[in-house]
Amino acid sequence: MMAAALSTAPAHAADVPESDDPIKMTIHDWTGQALTTHIMGSVLEDMGYNVEYVQADYLAQFAGLESGDLHVAMEIWETTGKDALTASLKTGDTVDLGETGMKAIEEWWYPKYVKEECPGLPDWEALNDCAELFASPETHPKGRYLGGPVTWGGKDEERVEALGLDFEVVHAGTDAALFAEIQSAYQRRQPILAWVYTPHWAPIKFEGEWVEFPRYSKECYEDPSWGPNPDKTVDCGKPRGWIKAVGWAGGEEKWPAAYEAIRNFNITNQDMGEMIGKVDLDGMPISVVVDEWMENNRDTWQSWIPKN
Structure with missing residues (x-):
């Protein structure tokens, strides 16, 4: 050696x-x-x-x-x-x-056809008005947000609570399962709100948009007084x-x-x-x-x- x-x-x-x-x-x-x-x-x-x-x-x-x-x-x-x-x-x-x-972008994403039923998007404040559109039998009447595997982090549960979103976070078990479900919904033109990231093939292949949350800043994750909720952190989008x-x-x-x-x-x-x-x-x-x-x-x- x-x-x-x-x-x-x-x-x-x-x-x-x-x-x-x-x-x-x-x-x-x-x-x-x-x-x-x-x-x-x-x-x-x-x-x-x-x-x-x-x-x-x-x-x-x-x-x-x-x-x-x-x-x-x-x-x-x-x-x-x-x-x-x-x-x-x-x-x-x-x-x-x-x-x-x-x-890197990792954020809540939806197919563009969803805006036909939820025209307030991509503004995050439109999500509660459309929560039932994204509901599943398990989450109804709350909307379902399909998150990435738990090991990825992302603070989605904290974001839901801080912004008062009528959604439940359901984590995909694997990267493959996440995008298989997105692809299936897209092909059937069904509403879906999910974690999509780039670099990846999905934003290249699928026409869609990321939800526009309050812009991330370091203070958002550390200082409750920052952002729309004076009592909670993570009341903003993810960093890019x-x-x-x-x-x-x-x-x-x-x-x-x-x-x-x-x-x-x-x-x-x-x-x-x-x-x-x-x-x-x-x-x-x-x-x-x-x-x-x-x-x-x-x-x-x-x-x-x-x-x-």
């Missing part, structure tokens, strides 16, 4: 890999994150690194990243993971590996913004060239949404989609690799 590098200076190509120990990259429960991680993992393998993929919970993974049991997480979304990332970075045991180029990679701090010294390559990773929402569609809609294996992207975008990913 090669000795680990003792400097965070960029490694020369001849020095890579600096260690034969595997770089453990986390895999979560949505297709896009698996694609992002396997693309970057393939690049690292091309550089000579040993890569291991480890299934991990999106928010709970930070304990493993801080201890060094896990090494790299490719997608922390500002929309749902900002607080957890900020707290982790403050420990000094993890490092920010930079933005991935993708821009970056998607970042994060790593175990010890990796800076152990695999400096790998960390530099990860910082150079960059992909667009459009490219990622199309790849997710190939997996979720066309049934292509993730490995095939990754190989196809790597073959067709050789100049792009090779530009991430540090030069001498």
Whole structure:
């Protein structure tokens, strides 16, 4: 085994890999994150690194990243993971590996045809007038909001309470179940209010809109006096913004060239949404989609690799 590098200076190509120990990259429960991680993992393998993929919970993974049991997480979304990332970075045991180029939106979404029966949308204040439109037998007379898996966070129950919405949050068990139900409702032109995010194939394929809640601010999540409800926090929409990679701090010294390559990773929402569609809609294996992207975008990913 090669000795680990003792400097965070960029490694020369001849020095890579600096260690034969595997770089453990986390895999979560949505297709896009698996694609992002396997693309970057393939690049690292091309550089000579040993890569291991480890299934991990999106928010709970930070304990493993801080201890060094896990090494790299490719997608922390500002929309749902900002607080957890900020707290982790403050420990000094993890490092920010930079933005991935993708821009995150995760919000309540409805098909555009729903506005025929609820014309006040996308204003959030129209939701209570239309709650029964979205009701299910289990939630009636309250509306049903189909949220993402519980592990994704998102504060939807808190949002419902703070804004006084006549809705119940029902969490999908998996990413696949969430979008299968959305697709089924869309094909039958049935009302549905659900968690939709981008980058993803759904906003590309389906004509719809995100609900416009009071604009997110940090104070909304921390200060009850901010926003329309003076007694509650989370009386606003979700944050929108970056998607970042994060790593175990010890990796800076152990695999400096790998960390530099990860910082150079960059992909667009459009490219990622199309790849997710190939997996979720066309049934292509993730490995095939990754190989196809790597073959067709050789100049792009090779530009991430540090030069001498």
